[in-house]
Amino acid sequence: MNIDIDRGIKEIPHYPKALAYGDSDGWVRLASNENPYPPSKAVLEAILDALFGITRYPGGEFELKQSIAKKFGIKAEQVVLGDGSDEVIEMILKASRHKEKKGVIITEPAFAFYSIASKIYGYNVKMVPLKNMKVDLDDIKDAIDANTRIIFLNNPLNPTGTIFKENEFEDFIKDIPSNIIVAVDEAYGEFVTDRDFPQSLRYIDDHPVLILKTFSKAYALAGLRIGYCIGEASLISYLERTRQPFSINSIALVAARAALSDEDYLKAILENNTREKAFYYRAFHNLSLEYIPTEANFILVKIGKDAESITKRLFEEKILVRWMGAYGLPEYIRVTIGRPEENKRFMEALIRIIK
Ligand SMILES: Cc1ncc(COP(=O)(O)O)c(C=O)c1O
Known part of the structure; x- marks a missing residue:
C-alpha cells in the first residue's frame, strides 16, 4: 500500500514473541521466564x-x-x-x-x-x-x-x-x-x-x-x-x-x-527456583557447559556454535527455550527455571542431542 510511514517506524523490529503453545498438550515452556506454576x-x-x-x-x-x-x-x-x-x-x-x-x-x-x-x-x-x-x-x-x-x-x-x-x-x-x-x-x-x-x-x-x-x-x-x-x-x-x-x-x-x-505462595515459588537453579548448575557443570550464575528465574548457558540448531531440535521435542541470536549471543540459549519435571525433561533432551 502506498502510504507514507515514518522511516523510524518502518525500521522497528517485531517483538520476538515465543510461540504460545499451551501447557496442557505436552509442551515444556522455558522460553519466556514465566512462572511454571499456576497462580495461588x-x-x-x-x-x-x-x-x-x-x-x-x-x-x-x-x-x-x-x-x-x-x-x-x-x-x-x-x-x-x-x-x-x-x-x-x-x-x-x-x-x-x-x-x-x-x-x-x-x-x-x-x-x-x-x-x-x-x-x-x-x-x-x-x-x-x-x-x-x-x-x-x-x-x-x-x-x-x-x-x-x-x-x-x-x-x-x-x-x-x-x-x-x-x-x-x-x-x-x-x-x-x-x-x-x-x-x-x-x-x-x-x-x-x-x-x-x-x-x-x-x-x-x-x-x-x-x-x-x-x-x-x-x-x-x-x-x-x-x-x-x-x-x-x-x-x-x-x-x-x-x-x-x-x-x-x-x-x-x-x-x-x-x-x-499470599506470602506463602511466593515463598514456595522462590524455594522451587533456588532448588532447581542448583539442579541446573550441577547438570551444566557435569556437561562442562559454561553458564552465568543467575539471580533470576532463568539461566544463560553457552551451548556453542550449534545453539540455534539445538534449540530447533528441542522444539521438535516440544521443549521451548530461547536461542540468544537476537540478543547478539548466538552461542547461547536462555532457559527458564521451570518445575522439576520440566527441567529434567529439558536436561535429558539436551544431553541426548549434544551427545
Ligand atoms: C526485564 C523485563 N522487563 C519487563 C518485562 C515485561 O513484563 P510485563 O509482563 O510486566 O510487561 C519483561 C518480560 O519478559 C522483562 O524480561
Missing part, C-alpha cells in the same frame, strides 16, 4: 469472584496501589499501575517527552521492548555493551551526553541474570544529572538472593529514579498483564496522566491484590 488459590478465587463485575469499567486501582504501598512502606501516590510493566515503559517515554533531549541509554543486550518502545516514541537509542556479562554503570555514565533523557537499567538483567550491587548503584546515581530519568526495571527482583542487591527504594526521594515491577514473573500473572512503577509522587503523577484511563482490566486488578496477600 487466593488469586483464582478472587478472579472467579471478579468475573461477575466485568459489565463495569475496572475499579480497584486505588486499593491495589494501597496494598503495594503497604508492602513497601510508601504512599499510594508513589505507585502507578500499568498494563504489564511494558505499559510502564511506554508511560515513562511519553511523560519524559522533551523538545531537545531525545536520547535513551540501554545496555546491549537488554530486554527488547526498551529499544522498540523508545523508537516508537521518537527517541534515539544508545547501547552500552556489557562487561563480562555484567552491566558496567561507569560505562553507562560515560555514555551520557547533552541529549540523554532516560536510562533504562534492568536488575537482574534479562538475559544474563546478573546484577549490579548497592555500592555500584550508589556511586552511579550521585553523579547523574537531575533531569535524566533512571528507570530501574526489577521484573525479576523477587528472585534475588544476593544481599548486596540495591535497595532501590532508598533513592526515589532524592533522584528521578523509577522502579519497575511486575506480577508477570514471581506472581504467575503474565497472561493478565499487570505491572507497576514506584517513584517520587509528583513524577508518578506525570506518568499516570499519560496512561489510557482503563488500561488495566478488572480481573488483573483483583488478581494482583490477592497475589500480594
Whole structure:
C-alpha cells in the first residue's frame, strides 16, 4: 500500500514473541521466564469472584496501589499501575517527552521492548555493551551526553541474570544529572538472593529514579498483564496522566491484590527456583557447559556454535527455550527455571542431542 510511514517506524523490529503453545498438550515452556506454576488459590478465587463485575469499567486501582504501598512502606501516590510493566515503559517515554533531549541509554543486550518502545516514541537509542556479562554503570555514565533523557537499567538483567550491587548503584546515581530519568526495571527482583542487591527504594526521594515491577514473573500473572512503577509522587503523577484511563482490566486488578496477600505462595515459588537453579548448575557443570550464575528465574548457558540448531531440535521435542541470536549471543540459549519435571525433561533432551 502506498502510504507514507515514518522511516523510524518502518525500521522497528517485531517483538520476538515465543510461540504460545499451551501447557496442557505436552509442551515444556522455558522460553519466556514465566512462572511454571499456576497462580495461588487466593488469586483464582478472587478472579472467579471478579468475573461477575466485568459489565463495569475496572475499579480497584486505588486499593491495589494501597496494598503495594503497604508492602513497601510508601504512599499510594508513589505507585502507578500499568498494563504489564511494558505499559510502564511506554508511560515513562511519553511523560519524559522533551523538545531537545531525545536520547535513551540501554545496555546491549537488554530486554527488547526498551529499544522498540523508545523508537516508537521518537527517541534515539544508545547501547552500552556489557562487561563480562555484567552491566558496567561507569560505562553507562560515560555514555551520557547533552541529549540523554532516560536510562533504562534492568536488575537482574534479562538475559544474563546478573546484577549490579548497592555500592555500584550508589556511586552511579550521585553523579547523574537531575533531569535524566533512571528507570530501574526489577521484573525479576523477587528472585534475588544476593544481599548486596540495591535497595532501590532508598533513592526515589532524592533522584528521578523509577522502579519497575511486575506480577508477570514471581506472581504467575503474565497472561493478565499487570505491572507497576514506584517513584517520587509528583513524577508518578506525570506518568499516570499519560496512561489510557482503563488500561488495566478488572480481573488483573483483583488478581494482583490477592497475589500480594499470599506470602506463602511466593515463598514456595522462590524455594522451587533456588532448588532447581542448583539442579541446573550441577547438570551444566557435569556437561562442562559454561553458564552465568543467575539471580533470576532463568539461566544463560553457552551451548556453542550449534545453539540455534539445538534449540530447533528441542522444539521438535516440544521443549521451548530461547536461542540468544537476537540478543547478539548466538552461542547461547536462555532457559527458564521451570518445575522439576520440566527441567529434567529439558536436561535429558539436551544431553541426548549434544551427545
Ligand atoms: C526485564 C523485563 N522487563 C519487563 C518485562 C515485561 O513484563 P510485563 O509482563 O510486566 O510487561 C519483561 C518480560 O519478559 C522483562 O524480561
